[in-house]
Amino acid sequence: MAKIQRLKTLIVLIMTTISVSGCMRETNDRLGGMDENTQLVAKQTELMNNQMELLNRELELLAKEIQILNSNTGRMASQLEGYQDFIRVLTEEFQKISKTAQNLDALSQQVLLLIGKSLEEKVPPGKTPDLDDLLGAPQVADDKTGKTKGE
């Protein structure tokens, strides 16, 4: 009876051992999976780090460009100021030119008037061919060839 009891105990022990062994294997398997996840997370972290590094570089470059842009904007602002002065001078010059053109136009009107008035004077006509010169001497007596005006 004691042997049977001992055998039962042994069987229970063996079963327990088998069961524990299974759990251990399962635990090991799970631990292995966790390792893979941990590795993935590590890789992702590394990639993120790389990207952050790239982003930082980009930001540095951007900062430099903004700095250049700032200096350009400053230069452009000063150039614009210069242009404004130039345009002011140009406007003044145009006003002077416009006034000169008006004076010139008035002067040209006077010159034109003077020239026009001089054309009003009657000038005796110059020599031009007569009809007889063009047609030849008349052959009939009914020629009515006239004279030049003023003759």
Place this chain on the structure above:
Amino acid sequence: MKSIIILIALLAGQARAADVSISNNRCVLYNADTVHKRIVDYDSYKDLDDGIVFDLNLNANANGLIKIPAIDMVKSQSRFETVPGRNTLAKVLVTLQPMNVSDGSVYPRFVMQCQSTWVSDTSFNHQCDILPQYPTYGLVGFSSRLSVIEKPGSCANGSHLDYSLLLRSESSHITAIKGAVTQELKKKFAILPANVLRGAVDRLFDEETFFKSYYTEFYNRWLSSLR
């Protein structure tokens, strides 16, 4: 490419001739015979335009008004090929002095053949056309038409006149005339540069306007001479 276009435009501009056309319809108090006697009295044409001036208002006030005798007919000579009577045929020389120029070589002149044909006792047609076989200057085309018909009913015992004139100037000759005017102005205004004078002449002398106003006024003077 641009220069070719400019060249073509210049050539086209040089070849351009000014066309002038005038037309008029009206009644006059005279019979067809009286009108006919006046229209074939070509030798007196040159006296009709005395005092015709071209009003040029330069600056829209009285001081700027110039009265240029733009064109003066200095010769109108005729040779009849038929005895002047009812139907007539004649060659007529017309010579015009432009802008008081003394150089006769640049005067517009042309010989035309003028013909009048009586359609009935109270109606005739008269036409003049330039004869290109004779030397012409200034004008390359001149064509006038006059139809006269007595209309006792509608024209108060007078006649109805239907008149039209078409003339075409020769642009190269017009340029030469302007050059002659400039030369003569140069004698009076030696101080002014030639291009300024030429610019003034170009501004003053517009052949199309001058010919049109001259021949319109000439026709009015001829109408006034009917009696």
